[in-house]
Amino acid sequence: MAGVTGLGGVFYIVKDPAATRQWYKEFLDLDGEYGPMLNWSEDKSERPFSLISHYVEDSGYLKPSEARFMINLRVDDLDAYVKQLKDKGLEILGQIDEGYGKFAWILDCDGIKLEFWQQVEAPES
16 A cells, blocks of 8 residues: 655745855755755664644744744754754854653744754664
8 A cells, every 4th residue: 555654844934045055054054955965874873754744823833933833853862963053153052861762952043943853762663
């Protein structure tokens, strides 16, 4: 039976796509022919996965962004990655270790909240 195999991309409107692509290249080292591209085959975590998660409107989880979505990006070493972001002059909105994973947040050049996630444990199913 045919089925979904993974997340294919995130698509949204910005004022200046070229400037946004340049920001992702400069600050996150993400680039590609059609925009920032991620090659999941390079992830060496045990059972890596992507998640689509839903929140009620007043949860506050996406703040301080005004957007109704957030982009979560996997990283292999959150502490080292946060240091790299700080060295590039980016403000870290917060950082937490939840046991099953480590998280940190920034806003991109368009005010979109980005969540960086280091998967620490494999999912149960």
